[in-house]
Amino acid sequence: MWSGARLALAVITLAVTATACGTPQGSGSRSRTTADCAPYARYGEHPGTEVTVYAENRDREADLFEETWADFAHCTGIDVRYEGDGEFEAQIQVRVDGGNAPDVAFFPQPGLMERFARTGKLKPVSAGVAALAKQGWSADWNSYATVDGTLYGTPLVSNVKSFVWYSPTFFRDKGLSVPRTWTELMAVTEKVAASGVKPWCAGIESAEATGWPVTDWIEDVLLRQQGTDVYDQWVAHEIAFDDPRVIKAMDTVGSVLKNDRYANGGFGPARSMASISFQEAGTPILSGDCAMHRQASFYADMWPKGTGIGPDKDVYAFLLPGADPANRPVLGGGVFTAAFADRPEVRAFQEYLASADFARARMRKGPFVSANRGVDPADAATPVDRLSIQLLQDPRTQFRFDGSDLMPASVGAGTFWKGAVDWIGGASTRQVADSIERSWPGP
Amino acid sequence: MPFDVVAQQPKLLYLLQGVAAFAAVVSLILLALHRGPVRRRAAALVLLAPALLLLTIGLLVPGLRTLALSFTDRGGDTWAGFDNHVWMLTDHRALVALRNTLAWVVLVPLASTAVGLLYAAAVARSRFRAFALSLVLTPMAISFVGAGVVWKFVYAYRPPEAGQIGLLNRLVVAFGGEPRQWLVDSPWNVLFLIVAMVWTQAGFAAVLLTGAIRAVPAELTEAARLDGASPGQIFRRITVPSIRPTLLVVLLAQAVGTFKAFDIVKTMTGGQFGTGVLAHEMYDQAFRYGETGRGAALAVLLFLLVTPFVAHRLRAQRRTG
Numbered sequence: 001m002w003s004g005a006r007l008a009l010a011v012i013t014l015a016v017t018a019t020a021c022g023t024p025q026g027s028g029s030r031s032r033t034t035a036d037c038a039p040y041a042r043y044g045e046h047p048g049t050e051v052t053v054y055a056e057n058r059d060r061e062a063d064l065f066e067e068t069w070a071d072f073a074h075c076t077g078i079d080v081r082y083e084g085d086g087e088f089e090a091q092i093q094v095r096v097d098g099g100n101a102p103d104v105a106f107f108p109q110p111g112l113m114e115r116f117a118r119t120g121k122l123k124p125v126s127a128g129v130a131a132l133a134k135q136g137w138s139a140d141w142n143s144y145a146t147v148d149g150t151l152y153g154t155p156l157v158s159n160v161k162s163f164v165w166y167s168p169t170f171f172r173d174k175g176l177s178v179p180r181t182w183t184e185l186m187a188v189t190e191k192v193a194a195s196g197v198k199p200w201c202a203g204i205e206s207a208e209a210t211g212w213p214v215t216d217w218i219e220d221v222l223l224r225q226q227g228t229d230v231y232d233q234w235v236a237h238e239i240a241f242d243d244p245r246v247i248k249a250m251d252t253v254g255s256v257l258k259n260d261r262y263a264n265g266g267f268g269p270a271r272s273m274a275s276i277s278f279q280e281a282g283t284p285i286l287s288g289d290c291a292m293h294r295q296a297s298f299y300a301d302m303w304p305k306g307t308g309i310g311p312d313k314d315v316y317a318f319l320l321p322g323a324d325p326a327n328r329p330v331l332g333g334g335v336f337t338a339a340f341a342d343r344p345e346v347r348a349f350q351e352y353l354a355s356a357d358f359a360r361a362r363m364r365k366g367p368f369v370s371a372n373r374g375v376d377p378a379d380a381a382t383p384v385d386r387l388s389i390q391l392l393q394d395p396r397t398q399f400r401f402d403g404s405d406l407m408p409a410s411v412g413a414g415t416f417w418k419g420a421v422d423w424i425g426g427a428s429t430r431q432v433a434d435s436i437e438r439s440w441p442g443p
Numbered sequence: 444m445p446f447d448v449v450a451q452q453p454k455l456l457y458l459l460q461g462v463a464a465f466a467a468v469v470s471l472i473l474l475a476l477h478r479g480p481v482r483r484r485a486a487a488l489v490l491l492a493p494a495l496l497l498l499t500i501g502l503l504v505p506g507l508r509t510l511a512l513s514f515t516d517r518g519g520d521t522w523a524g525f526d527n528h529v530w531m532l533t534d535h536r537a538l539v540a541l542r543n544t545l546a547w548v549v550l551v552p553l554a555s556t557a558v559g560l561l562y563a564a565a566v567a568r569s570r571f572r573a574f575a576l577s578l579v580l581t582p583m584a585i586s587f588v589g590a591g592v593v594w595k596f597v598y599a600y601r602p603p604e605a606g607q608i609g610l611l612n613r614l615v616v617a618f619g620g621e622p623r624q625w626l627v628d629s630p631w632n633v634l635f636l637i638v639a640m641v642w643t644q645a646g647f648a649a650v651l652l653t654g655a656i657r658a659v660p661a662e663l664t665e666a667a668r669l670d671g672a673s674p675g676q677i678f679r680r681i682t683v684p685s686i687r688p689t690l691l692v693v694l695l696a697q698a699v700g701t702f703k704a705f706d707i708v709k710t711m712t713g714g715q716f717g718t719g720v721l722a723h724e725m726y727d728q729a730f731r732y733g734e735t736g737r738g739a740a741l742a743v744l745l746f747l748l749v750t751p752f753v754a755h756r757l758r759a760q761r762r763t764g
Contacts, residue, residue, distance in 0.1 A: 089730075089731055090726070090730035090731045091730075093730050093733060094730060112733075115733050118518075119518060207713045208709070208713025208714060208715065208727070208731075209713075210713060210715045211715070266602070267602045268602035268603060268604075271624070271627070272600070272602060272624065274624060274627045274716070275599075275600040275624045275626070275627055408732075409731060409732040409733055410728070410732035410733075410734050413731060413732065414727065414731070414732050415536070417715075418536065418715060421715055421716060422717075425627065425629075425716070435535060439534070439536075441517060441734070442526075
């Protein structure tokens, strides 16, 4: 009896201690806001409800999201529970199959989202969200979240991938100007190479996603050489993966990336890019060991601390040029929200995420690009973000989504990446393109 | 994120319910057995029932379902016949994964047992045995993911003109060589991954084999020595034959464990550069690519490959036990 009582006491003590430690963290996001609730009145009151969110963003990115919707959560009474997971792409399937789907998920690839829409797991958006989507985004952007005519989500994050990062100082010292056509770009490349510096640096190591920066390169060049129609057909597999036009684009990329005279600046021979993580790949620009690095707008976060970004700072970016300066093909990517539940509080939260208010609020917190028409480029946190938003809002821009994110995952996140790695490693264009074509899954 | 008892309360509650339910079932069975005269066979059946039930739910049903899924297409709901099995045995990458898995299963048990045996022979009669064994066991205490991260750093590549951060390239450069991309150059990169696995497994072999070597009767070695056998001869002719059963157990256990190798590949290369193995390819197909049928087919293949090893081990156990 005595030992039983002692055990019970120990358990109670433990529970009390744990509760005391645990409580302050549980209510963290709600307690710090004393916001004006008027803008949130339209989302209604949902006291005591909970919405679970599952996405791949962690650490600072996750914190910024949570800070952005803290006011919304406070005013509507919805407890938004966010969970970030680096293994999102694989785990979302496991969770949905296991009957443990989140209420809302942030999908980094429309292809992945489509898989869940086709199996009937996702809920179509409400009329309210559909109206916001129509108002906020172009038909192109909405089409990525549309499956068989039904809209399943809205864009949350947008990014521009077709940037070439460079050092304005380096360009000035070498007497180079920002190229406006592909020919000028190759002239700059040759000029830098002749001066004894390898013009391009690249890194494609990214754990199991290793290879993706090369696939972006190929997509970008195909888009510039053949235009949007051929690009769309290629992504939808209406023309073969190893179509002669694709082979041509790959060979053009190869003449830069697989060329030991042009790459890999600061890291050694061209093949070295397989060992260099994409995050660190652009750093030789700062030391003058490399002139240009083609990478997305989000590369702004990957420069070492203290690097100034701007037209007259340490680094800046220009749009990868095409054959004709009048055309503005832009390759980009994005993250989409979609819901596995249609409870009123989930609807309200989805509606908030679809609003321009959310995009504006998130932009005020730090680097962020949204293709929403309602955001003002002047609010952008960095000059490159501003440039991205201007490009996305410009009606002359021909925006196309990252093709590997739209292809079936076994190609777009599998054989295309792996093929790109083999290709950089020395395999021939024909051999790699053929093997990717053969790997395309049947209907 | 720290463990928050309040946030985890529902899960803890489930856990509690589960434990309570389990206790209730066990008590009920014991009570049923306690009451009245029950035949021995019936008693055995009643006692076995919970375990059988759990095995059915947790092993048999998922196993059969996986088998069924291997005959379906991507989404797992349309019949696809033997398509996935044909794919598995013809697709270039699946074959590379199969080749690598075979290399792993042959090399890891042999290498780690050889290293473990030599180490065991060296320390079995030493005064520092306990210390030496704990030293070689340390890698085993590190998770495979941890080991993968450590070895990834060992093999790290930097351009020749920059300072090397990887141990191996540092040594190569110190001896006047060119740094190499150890994890990129196929097919040798498979061997470098295998070294990491052997590093984690050799300790297990060393500990078991040390025990076995110490159990070899001292009279035997003494008699051999009196007859003029050299230490090498004693090791080959007396020690190794005497510990053969243990050697076999170690080899088989390592082989079964190696079939499931996943973590090291995932952390070090993510299956890139032609280093994929079956377990990793299965995960990629089933979960990352959403190719449920192909993933299931690979799982079935993996199961078939492991079965003979497990069967042999069970038989051996029955013989000795």
